[in-house]
Amino acid sequence: MPVVVGLPESEARGALDAQELDPVVTRDYSETVAAGTVVSAEVDPGTRLRHGTDVGLVVSQGPERYAVPRLDGSTLEQASAALDEAHLRLGEQSSRHDESVPAGQVISSSPAAGEQLKPGAAVAVVLSDGPAPVDVPDVSGKAQDQASALLQAAGLTVQVAPERVFDPEVPDGAVVSQSPGPSSVARGTVVTVVVSKGPELVTVPDLVGKQYRQAETMLAELGLTVRREDIAGGFFGTVREQSVEPGTEVPTGTEVVVRVV
CATH class of the missing domain: 3.30.10.20 (Trypsin Inhibitor V; Chain A)
Structure with a gap:
């Protein structure tokens, strides 16, 4: 049996062929022996063998990776x-x-x-973790177009509520409220904005000749406030004059002064 350990496979086969021995090769990984080199033989060098004997060789495949x-x-x-x-x-x-x-x-x-x-x-x-959250800007009080532009620029989706609402402080076409409000949300989140119709207008009724209590009730039902000014003590409780002409449209909350005799 020749020395074959450490030889390249081809040389080991040649050495065995020269001795009329038959190599039987198996392959295994090795961290230390280069690929294609004989790692071990099942028969020790110098052992006498019959011609044609199978000799097992382990050939390196290199490191297992x-x-x-x-x-x-x-x-x-x-x-x-x-x-x-x-x-x-x-x-x-x-x-x-x-x-x-x-x-x-x-x-x-x-x-x-x-x-x-x-x-x-x-x-x-x-x-x-998905897209980073974005900050929802506060668009309340801003014109609808401006509010939409700000929200879209922040990476949000704008939805305008189908119904506008009256608001005594927010002008017509501006945003009354938004949902969600200022916060951190996922990019693309839908922000619904409610747009103002401006203050609600009511028609001032004709109060002259009516009793003060009746006039006061009529104005209160319209969302208007009343301030009484008595003439000569206002003994009869009858409205003689009013500060806003009948038929005038005014915002709710408007003060109407009535002069009572």
Whole structure:
């Protein structure tokens, strides 16, 4: 039996052929022996063998290494299964916001895809938390077009409530309220704005000749306030004059002065 350990496979085969011995090759990984080199032989050198005897040789495949699979876009469960199949394992997991990778999917791995690792080596992954939250601006009191532009610029979706509302303080066409209000929300969140019709206008009735109590009730029902001024003590309680002409349209909350005799 010739010395074959440490020889390249081709040379080992040649040495055995010269002795009319038949090599039976199996291959195994080795961290120390170069690929294609004989690691061991099942028969010691110098052993006398019959011609035609099978001689088992173990030839190195080099170090056992496995490529990191591509994991980006996978869920954590899918990434773990892919690593198991590649004889690797899932390592440390971290997360960060990403504008394009959906929440829960892998953004990247370390080492990266294609790198060769020892069996059982850990591969760390970074998972997406989805897009970073955005701040909802306060658009109350702003004109509808301006409010919409501000919300869209912040990465939000604008929805205008179908019904406008009266508001004594917010002018016509401006935003009365919004939902959600100023806060941090996911990009693309729908923000509903309610637009003002301005103050509600009511028609001032004719109060002259009516008793003060009746006039006061009529104005209160319209959302107007009343201030009484007595003439000569206002003994009879009858309205003689009013500060706002009958038929005039005024906002609710307007004060009407009545002079009572």
